[in-house]
Amino acid sequence: MSDPRSALAPAVETRGLRRTFRASRGGAEVLALDGVDVRIERGEIFGLLGPNGAGKTTLIKILSTLLYPTVGSARVAGHDVVLEAVEVRRRIALVSGGETSGYGILTVRECLWMFSQFYGVPSQIAWPRVDELIRIVDLEEQAHTRINRLSTGQRQRMNFARGFVSDPEVMFLDEPTLGMDVNAARSLRAYVLHWVREKPGRTVLLTTHYMAEAEELCDRVAIIDRGRVLACDSAPALRRQVQGGQHVELEIRTPDGAGAVLPGLGDIPAAWGAPHPERGTRTLKFRLPPDRVLLPVLRRLEEQGLLVEGVSTRETTLEDVFIAVVGRGLDEPEASG
Amino acid sequence: MSRGLPASLVLDLRAIRARAFVRIVGSVREPAWIVSDAVFPAVGMCAYVLLYRALGAPRSYETLAVLGGIMSTYWINVLWGMGAQLYWEKQQGQLQLYFAAPCSRMAILTGMALGGLIMTSSRTLVAIAVGFGLLGVRVQAFDPALLVLVFLLTMAALYMLGMLLSSLFLLFGREAWHLCNSLQEPVYFLSGLYFPIRALGALGATAAGIIPLGLGLDAVRQVLLGAAARGLLPVRTEALILGAFIVVFFVLARMALTYLEGLSKREGRLTQRWQ
Numbered sequence: 001m002s003d004p005r006s007a008l009a010p011a012v013e014t015r016g017l018r019r020t021f022r023a024s025r026g027g028a029e030v031l032a033l034d035g036v037d038v039r040i041e042r043g044e045i046f047g048l049l050g051p052n053g054a055g056k057t058t059l060i061k062i063l064s065t066l067l068y069p070t071v072g073s074a075r076v077a078g079h080d081v082v083l084e085a086v087e088v089r090r091r092i093a094l095v096s097g098g099e100t101s102g103y104g105i106l107t108v109r110e111c112l113w114m115f116s117q118f119y120g121v122p123s124q125i126a127w128p129r130v131d132e133l134i135r136i137v138d139l140e141e142q143a144h145t146r147i148n149r150l151s152t153g154q155r156q157r158m159n160f161a162r163g164f165v166s167d168p169e170v171m172f173l174d175e176p177t178l179g180m181d182v183n184a185a186r187s188l189r190a191y192v193l194h195w196v197r198e199k200p201g202r203t204v205l206l207t208t209h210y211m212a213e214a215e216e217l218c219d220r221v222a223i224i225d226r227g228r229v230l231a232c233d234s235a236p237a238l239r240r241q242v243q244g245g246q247h248v249e250l251e252i253r254t255p256d257g258a259g260a261v262l263p264g265l266g267d268i269p270a271a272w273g274a275p276h277p278e279r280g281t282r283t284l285k286f287r288l289p290p291d292r293v294l295l296p297v298l299r300r301l302e303e304q305g306l307l308v309e310g311v312s313t314r315e316t317t318l319e320d321v322f323i324a325v326v327g328r329g330l331d332e333p334e335a336s337g
Numbered sequence: 338m339s340r341g342l343p344a345s346l347v348l349d350l351r352a353i354r355a356r357a358f359v360r361i362v363g364s365v366r367e368p369a370w371i372v373s374d375a376v377f378p379a380v381g382m383c384a385y386v387l388l389y390r391a392l393g394a395p396r397s398y399e400t401l402a403v404l405g406g407i408m409s410t411y412w413i414n415v416l417w418g419m420g421a422q423l424y425w426e427k428q429q430g431q432l433q434l435y436f437a438a439p440c441s442r443m444a445i446l447t448g449m450a451l452g453g454l455i456m457t458s459s460r461t462l463v464a465i466a467v468g469f470g471l472l473g474v475r476v477q478a479f480d481p482a483l484l485v486l487v488f489l490l491t492m493a494a495l496y497m498l499g500m501l502l503s504s505l506f507l508l509f510g511r512e513a514w515h516l517c518n519s520l521q522e523p524v525y526f527l528s529g530l531y532f533p534i535r536a537l538g539a540l541g542a543t544a545a546g547i548i549p550l551g552l553g554l555d556a557v558r559q560v561l562l563g564a565a566a567r568g569l570l571p572v573r574t575e576a577l578i579l580g581a582f583i584v585v586f587f588v589l590a591r592m593a594l595t596y597l598e599g600l601s602k603r604e605g606r607l608t609q610r611w612q
Contacts, residue, residue: 021604021605058605065437066433066437067602068602068603086439089437089438089439092437094433094437100430101430101431102431105359105362105363105367106359110362114355114358115355115434115438117351117352117354118351118352118355118434118435118439118445119348119439120344120347120352120439120440
């Protein structure tokens with residue numbers, strides 16, 4: 001950790017990173033990463049935003065030495081993830097949301113201590129740190145409870161704490177708040193911010209589905225889709241890229257209810273928002289370019305048998321950026337063909 | 338723990354202690370497991386002792402059966418607690434955490450083995466109490482140092498084999514369960530758990546050559562029963578072969594684990610519970 005080469009190097013640097021998988025023996029190759037170039041500086045919280053299958057987890061697995069890249073190189077804290085895997089592992093931790101860890105027979109406290117030992121943390125440092133993390137993830141009452149008696153949410157919080165017991169230089173958080181209740185997710189996000197700011201050089205690479213999480217936490221965000229980084233900048237800078245025109249949300253009653261096929265709006269990319277089953281409607285989101293007016297768009301929808309029940313406009317969000325860059329919403333399935 | 342030792346060794350020693358801790362804690366925290374881990378194997382052992390007694394067999398046969406019953410507990414632990422362990426770890430989503438940690442994978446496996454050995458030894462107290470206490474089975478005067486040496490060599494060879502099996506079983510994925518089952522009874526038979534291994538003739542000698550359980554058991558029996566054990570090879574020779582087993586299984590386990598990790602990184606499979 002006192003290695004000067006490591007201290008001066010960026011937290012993460014990838015060059016032309018490409019990864020393919022073979023779906024089954026003799027099956028077709030699936031491209032998970034397609035020439036990813038990313039540089040993450042020390043002290044940054046860097047977000048990877050993308051739909052399922054975009055390549056976020058593959059990238060994190062390569063960076064955490066769990067996968068080899070097919071082509072290209074990746075360095076973490078100045079060390080090559082293939083050639084210097086042990087050096088990389090000494091400096092990183094990985095937390096995947098929705099996953100649980102540990103052995104049911106152990107208590108929360110024992111389990112966190114156990115993981116600290118796999119990173120060589122001396123016990124006199126590990127135990128106070130474990131107790132502090134237990135307090136942070138609000139598991140004080142369960143500290144001496146066996147893991148197999150915890151609720152799913154409690155186990156998720158323990159898993160989150162597990163990532164921090166080794167006090168890594170670079171933390172990989174893969175959808176860390178997935179499935180967590182709102183309050184727990186909020187306090188964990190606050191802790192991530194605090195953790196990074198507390199000591200210079202600590203870095204977080206966060207993958208998330210939640211736009212608000214990326215907006216709140218990340219110094220910079222990379223939008224990734226089909227294995228390619230399509231945009232990378234701070235959230236305000238990304239928003240500026242797609243400013244101009246109006247962000248329109250239409251509440252639409254579809255003939256066959258929510259979940260209908262995305263309507264065609266000509267050259268304007270649109271995405272479905274949340275359905276409103278109680279009203280039998282669904283929100284359609286798009287950015288109306290400055291040289292266009294809304295009325296022809298509404299007529300076009302009418303021609304497709306869609307009834308517009310409400311219209312609203314608003315400020316540019318990261319989600320708008322995502323739609324503009326990717327061409328569909330985060331939860332929108334890719335169009336086939 | 339760290340004074341004067343290389344950092345990587347300290348890291349591995351901490352990992353070994355932590356992984357062993359799980360099993361040691363487990364052995365005292367779930368007393369009900371004693372029934373399945375210790376009492377049931379002891380029941381099988383009792384059946385053989387009573388059978389020999391009913392048939393009027395030499396008393397040494399009863400001791401053979403008791404020692405076989407004790408050793409069978411370790412074999413069960415090696416198979417299910419070591420062989421199948423990495424597969425269970427994968428199913429729990431834990432394997433990738435081990436693979437992403439800086440400690441060596443052999444340290445994790447060594448911790449499992451050490452913890453399993455300590456846990457199982459606490460279980461064998463039941464078989465010892467039943468065999469030597471309840472059933473009144475006796476041994477002759479013996480050299481305790483030699484007994485400890487032979488026992489430790491046998492355990493080291495057995496658990497090294499378990500470390501090798503854990504990597505191999507992971508490769509077979511969902512077949513691990515069946516592999517454990519298919520190895521349990523045949524190894525019991527070929528190791529001569531409840532009868533002198535010499536009774537198997539050439540087959541027994543061959544089996545002893547490849548299964549450390551049979552060889553170790555034969556050596557322990559010879560230490561405790563002398564000529565009445567009808568041993569296969571001199572104890573000294575058996576100890577040397579067990580020592581060779583330790584080295585061979587250690588090297589093979591390390592190679593298998595390295596291969597497994599490489600495969601996992603190339604194919605992206607083994608660390609995912611759904612693959």
